[in-house]
Amino acid sequence: MSESSLMASLLLVAHFALQVGIAMRVLLRPHREPAARMTWVILIFALPVAGFVAYLLVGETNIGRRRVERLRQSLARLPAPRLVTHPNAAGISEPDGISPDSIRPDSIPPDSIPPEHRHLFRLGESISGFAPVSGNQARLLADSTATIDALVADIDAARDHVHLLFYIWLPDNNGRRVAEALIRAAGRGLMCRALADDLGSRRMIGSEHWRRMRDAGVRLARALPIGNPLLRVLTGRIDLRNHRKIVVIDDWITYCGSQNCADAEFLIKAKYAPWVDLMVRFEGPIARQNQYLFASDWMPHVEDDMDALLRRPLRQLPSQPASAPFPAPLSPPLSSGISQDALPAQVIGTGPTVRWSAMPEVFEALIYSARQELTITTPYYVPDESIQAALCASARRGVRTTIVFPAHNDSRIVAAASRSYYAELLAAGVRIFEYPKGLLHAKSLTMDGAISLIGSANMDRRSFELNYENNILLHDPALTASLRERQQQYLADSVPITPEQVGAWSWRQRLWNNTVAMLGPVL
Structure with missing residues (x-):
């Protein structure tokens, strides 16, 4: 040889x-x-x-050992409860016990959550360590512009601090309005912290508005910075992103939903516009749970200890004595259809350093708990087998099961994968609609007129395994009715998908859809 x-x-x-x-x-x-x-x-x-x-x-979910160690150190400094993590998720050990007393400021009346729904909140507590808290008020905001209007007004009325985290923050009209509000708040001496994903918000981070905020005293950080892409892949996956949308103001006001800090026209993908989002503004103890989630994201990136803030009694600003009354609500009056003094709610934070099955467990538990009606809106549907099976089983046992997708998805790959599941869903009796008036970006689930889930998580494998997500699970018939009414508006503007339509797809279209879906487990 x-x-x-x-x-x-x-x-x-x-x-x-x-x-x-x-x-x-x-x-x-x-x-x-x-x-x-x-x-x-x-x-x-x-x-x-x-x-x-x-x-x-x-191929592997790994944010890098150094980041894991910073996260571990940050969580160790925070008061209990610590975020529940999977012992094999990037090397973080699961705490032996959870003591959520520090963020259980309002006790839950025994009858505020019916027995048939309490298991859902126990599941949520096992993920993030947050027990459901009552004493909250909430308002479903009208649209993207109304959300930014309310957010800017709240920042302008803030008295102590403003904390923001967005996956996408654009230097467009709405993005600049929020930046200017933060600059004004910092000028009044408030502590302003803003965290933006390094990939999703790269345009804002590289803009003059980012520099002006920093010069004005706003504390800024980039979530999961990419750095040199060629070197980044050696220390962890470059596509693990912080997809959360969190706002906390004065430890009492918080926002949750699907909207990024951008115009509905979303000029970076203008042909899919408008982005149709859903956001809820909360006042009450639930803000403390979002505060904790924000701190767990902020502290690994910045040498800034938020421990004292999380130990502060609720409804008490630092300049006030303990007996001083908390300021009146700073927002317009809540509509009469929204619960004024109860609304049990719970923050659920998931991500690559939380147990791997957390987000699918939440969706599956909600789907299997439905008895009369289940309505879901999601822009991205690439489920695992168990979620697909749960939805089919829901329809087969007589639950009116409805899903609304965008007709024109900004991801051709995701659109193809989603449509590969249509035939099986329709055969089981699931009603499928496609929304043609923009990109339906709202992520919502309502169940039996009482339970709702809103937040940043899509029903796809990226949200299940790769992205940091934040959601709020709540029990309130009034707010659920408002969310169900919004979903009904989407349905009224949508086109029903029939088995005959799916059956008429060409073999080329079916081959493309199924081939893309086959790669779902590796993507």
Whole structure:
């Protein structure tokens, strides 16, 4: 055998050994579905180089050891409860016990959550450590502009601090309005902290408005900074992002929903506009739970201890004695259809450093708990097998099960994957609608006229396993009715999808949809 032939044989053996080694890593990696393992193993052997390179880039959920250590240190400084994490999620150990007393400021009356729904909140508490709290008021905001109007008014009326976290913050009209409000608040001496995802908000971060906020005294940070992309992939996945949308003002006002800090016209993807979002403004103890979630994101990026703020008694600003009354609500009066003094609610924060199954568990528990009606809006639907099965089972047992998707998705890949599931859903009796008047970006679930889930999480694998998400689970017939009315508006403007339409799709369209969906477990 010639020297060149020997070298070629050695390289071939080394390459095969590398493939086998990476395949073994795939098989030994905890908490991966068998379908995902099989798909990755096939790719690794079918694509000699691209397969294992792809796995090394996006095959594992890993934010990097240094970031994990900073997160661990930050959570250790915060008062209990600590965020419940999976012991194998990037090396963070799960606390032995959860003591959520520090953020249970209002006791829950025994009858405020009916017995048939209490298990949902126990599940939520097992994820983030937050027990449901009562004493909240809430208002469903009319649209994107109304949300920014309310947010700017709240910032202008703030007395102590303003905390913001957005996945996408654009330097457009609404983005600049919020930036200017923060500059004014910092000028009044308030502590203003703003955290924006380094990828989603890169345009704002690179703009003059970011520099002006920093110069005005607003404390700024970039969530999950990318740095050098070529080096970043060596320390963790570059596509793990902070998808949360959190606003906390004076430890008493908070916002939750799907809206980013941007115009509805969303000029960076103008052909899909308007972005149709859903946001709820809360006043009450639920803000403290969002405050905790914000702190858990902020402190790993900034040398800034928020421990004292989280230990402060609620309804008490630092300049006030403990007996001083808290200021009157700073917003316009709440509508009469919204609960004024109860509204049990609970923050659920998920992400790659929380147990891997957290977000799917929440969706599945809600779906299986429905008895009369289940209505869902989501822009991105790439479910795992168990969620698809849960939705089909919901319709088959007689629950009126409805899902509304956007007709024109900003992701061609996600649109194709979503439509691959239509036939099975329709056959089970699930009603499917597509909204044509813009990109329906609202993420909402209402169940049996009493339970609602709103927030940032989509029903796709990215929200399940890769992104940091924040949601609020609540029990309130009045607010759920308002959310159900909004969902009904979407339905009135939507087009029903029938089995006949799906059956008429060409073989090329079905082949594309199913091929994309097949790659879902690895994406």
